[in-house]
Amino acid sequence: MSDEVEPGYVRVRLDLSYDGKDFSGWAKQREGQRTVQGEIEAAIRTVTRSKRTYELTVAGRTDAGVHARGQVAHVDLPAEVWAEHEDKLLRRLAGRLSHDVRVWKVAEAPAGFNARFSAIWRRYAYRVVDHPAGVDPLLRGHVLWHDWPLDVDAMNEASRALVGEHDFAAYCKRREGATTIRTLQRLSWERDASGVITATVRADAFCHNMVRSLVGAMLFVGDGHRPVEWPGQVLAAGVRDSAVHVVRPHGLTLEEVGYPADSELAARNLAARNKRTLPGAGGCC
Template sequence: MDDLLTRRVKIGVQYIGTKYCGWQSQKNAVSVQELVEKALGGVLGHEVRLTASGRTDEGVHARRQVAHFDTDVEIKPFNLILGANVRLPDDIAVVDAEYTDNSFDARRDAKRKTYVYRMYVDSVRRPFLDVNHLQIYRQPDLSAMNKAAAALVGRHDFKCFCATGGNAKTFVREIFSCDVRQEGNIIEISVCGNAFLYNMVRIVAGTLLWVGRGKIKAEDLPQIIASKDRSRCGKTLPPHGLTLESVEY
C-alpha cells in the first residue's frame, strides 16, 4: 500500500450476531470482523484490517457498529458498500461508508455508545421476536425499574456490573442516561455511556429486571454500586436481547 496515497475510510456495519462469536476475530470461531474484512478485501484487492469502536460479544447484535480502515484504492463509497454486501452473508451488511480524516480512530475517538436490551412480555413464545428479544412471562414494575436506572447515571466504579474474564484496567465508567420504556408488550432498556465493562449492559438489564420483579429494591442501587459486589446484582441476561444501537463521535 502506498502511504502517500492512503486514505482512511469510516464504515457503519449492521449485523445479527446470533451465528457469530462476536465482532472481534478469533482463531477457532467465525466473527463479524473477519467476514467484513474479507468482503472489503475482495472489493479493494488488498488485505483490510478493521479497527472498530469496540467489541460486541457472542450473540450480540449491532444496528450500527463503526469501524475504520486504510486503503490506497480510489473507489466511490457507494460502490464499496455494494461490492462488500454482495460478498457478505444476509445477516451482515455495510450500511454506510465515507472517506474521513486520516487521524480518525473509530475506537479512541468514540464519545458515546448506546446499547438497548429488548424483551417481550408473553406467555407464548414469538419466533419473530426471539431473534433479538428476551421472552419474559410476567409484567415487571417499570416505575421501580426506572427509579433504579436513575441511580446508575453518572460517573461510578461499576465493578459490581462486570463479569469475570474482563481485562479492564479500571472499573470507572460514566453513564449519561439509562431508562426503561414499554410499548405494547415490548420493553426496552436503553443505556448510553462513554464505555462499558465486560457484560456490563447485560448485568445492568438483569439487575433492573430483578428490581421490576421485586427481588431487589430500587432504593438499594446506590448501596449496591458502592459495594462493588457482583453477587448483589441480578443475573447476566442472554446476549440475543442486546443490540449496539449507535456510536457517537
C-alpha cells in the same frame, strides 16, 4: 499515543449493522469461529483483490449473539486501492457479505477520526417482554422473555442511582489492567403499545458485560425480587454480587455511536486513551 494515518494510506469509515445470532462476536478469534470482523475483512480483501488483510477498528466490540444496528468501524487502505474501489466498494461488499451483515456506508474519514477512541457515547437497547405466553415468534431472536410481570416504574426509579460517573466494577467482568470507571449517561425503561419493554443504555464507553449485568439487576427489581435501592447498593459495594445475572445476549442491540464535531475528533481520540480515576481516588493505575 499518535493515531496518524500512515503516509500513502486513507482512513475509511464504515457504518454497518448485523444480526449477531450466528456470530461468535465482533472480534476475530481462532480459526473456525465466525466473527463480524473476520467476515468484513475477508470481504474487503476479496472485492479489492488485495493480497493482504486490512484490519478493522470498531467503536464497540460486541459479544457473541449481540446485534448491531448502528455500528461504526474504520480501516486504513492504500490510497491507490481506495481510489480504484471507492465508487464500487459498497455495492461489491453487498454482493460478497452474508445476509446477516450489511455495510451501509463507506466514506473517507475526517482528520483525527478513530472509530473507537473518537466516540463520545454508545447507545444500546435491551428488549424484553413479560407476557405470560412468551415472545412473539417474529421477535424471538431480538427480545428476551422474562416470565414474571415487570414494574417499569420501579425499574426506572432503581436506574436513577446508577446514572453518572462511577466505578462499575460490580457490574463488569474485570480485565487485567483495564479500568471499570464509566460515565453512564442514560438508563431508562419504556413499555410500548405491543408490550415490549426497552431499556435505553447510553454511556461514554462500556466495560465487559456491563449492559447485560445492569439489565439483569433491574429485572430483579422489576419483578419484585429486590427493592429499588438494591442496584445502587451493589454499585456502592464495588464487588460482583452473585445475584446479579448477566442476561442473555440476544435481547441486546448496539443502536448508535456518537462522535463530536470534526474539529474535536483528534482531541477526543487522545483523551479517550487516558486511564480514568474517580475524583479523590489518587493516581493509582
